[in-house]
Amino acid sequence: MPNFLLAAAGLITIAVALGLARILRGPDDIDRMMATQLLGTGAIGTMLLVANATGVPGIDDLALGIALLAALATVAFLNVVELEPDEMGHESRD
């Protein structure tokens, strides 16, 4: 069973890594963000499987931590994107 779980973990990692092709192709930054979002979710699945297969303590807490941060970068990105043009005013250089 552990071998099956590890193989599944590897498969998930490789699958979501292929999704990174979206970073290359874009076309928009939002597509690129989606690729990392998928990668983060994949990493959580991988960690869960590895934690169960190997029994190394702490990997489940790691998955918990990543799950908490999974969408943080995406949300930060969208927040900047949503700024109104007048909120984008730039500091004059002096």
Place this chain on the structure above:
Amino acid sequence: MSLAIDAFTIICVAAGVFFYVAGTIGLIRFPDSLSRLHALTKADNLGLGLVALGLLPRASNFPDAFKIIMIWVLVLLSGASAAQMIGRALRRGRR
């Protein structure tokens, strides 16, 4: 009994892997951002959800099982919120 549990785990995890792969293929192949968002959320919700479901019976005690459920709930929560925000940004032409 343990055979049935093993079979359950294998079926659920395999289905989870399938949704991860499907999500990736969708992210690469779909023609526009909104369709790609659709593919992404399947991996978030179903891929991880099925993997978590498959691992549940293998958890050794209640806190471990609760942790697995919490991980999925957290991803659902933040993934769904992010997806809403992505959809809104796309509709408003902010990309």
Place this chain on the structure above:
Amino acid sequence: MNVQPFLDISLAALVIGVALFTIIAKDEFSAVVAYVAYGIFLAIVWVRLYAPDVALTEAAVGGGVTGVLLVMAGKRLDVSATMVVAKKPSVAFSAFVAACSILLAGSLAAVILSLPDAAPSLAPQAAAAAQGPGAGLGNPITAVLMSYRSFDTMLEKVVLILAVVGVWSVGADEAWGAAPAPFGPATPSDALLFLAKTLPPIGGLIGVHIFWTGADEPGGAFQGGALLAAMWMVAMMARLADPPPINSRWLRLALISGPAVFLAIGVAGAMLAGHFFAYPSALAKPLILFIETFMLLSIAVALPMLVAGPAARKGVR
């Protein structure tokens, strides 16, 4: 059939591939996104190397806090790039920069290649110290961090504070003492509001859990602090909270509390237990927890302040 070598090689290739892409990507934002992905891959690599403590730090800092910092900076640079017509650097200047980079990378490589075959290592002493009587903790990594190399651990937090001071010092003179610019638009979307109201309570609990469990299992003040920092940032993105003015007393006290408490206990150790940073063995565990609590606070406050940037004048972001 053993799939392990195949997985290891693919993982290594992926990490190197993403790292290379981060360097050669033409588009600024692609590089930023690839760097976030790189952090996630590194976390997986650390898990593979049986180092969940490092993986947790990498995920919380590399994938989480640095991710937010770089994504926000990258997107803002994007906007300013359309406003300022960037002058292309001259060929001579590019060649000079390339030569400097090659020199630096070359000397680092030379240093590493010239190491003696059995590389000098403090690992045996550290392992002995982790087992030592004064440690009193189940997690050898926390024991080493807090008991064997406590001075380094304290200085790391000082570095973090220096970084915050560095960020603050690039602000405009007349803005000094004011608050940094808010994190997001004045009217956040409903989805973000919902997230910012539900996630931080759970996240705060998880951050404290990771901090507490660090005594016996992977985790600790830095990882827990980074998670708490992330939760504060989520609240600030939804404008449920705004960055505090940089001259507010509680902010500055919170920033220095970790190293200050650490140093005070270190000096007390010099007087009571014989040498600098020694803990009386009966009190080792409570003392370490006491220090780590304040370090947690320092880290949780310092990281969002790095992301928030320098003080801004009114109406400027």
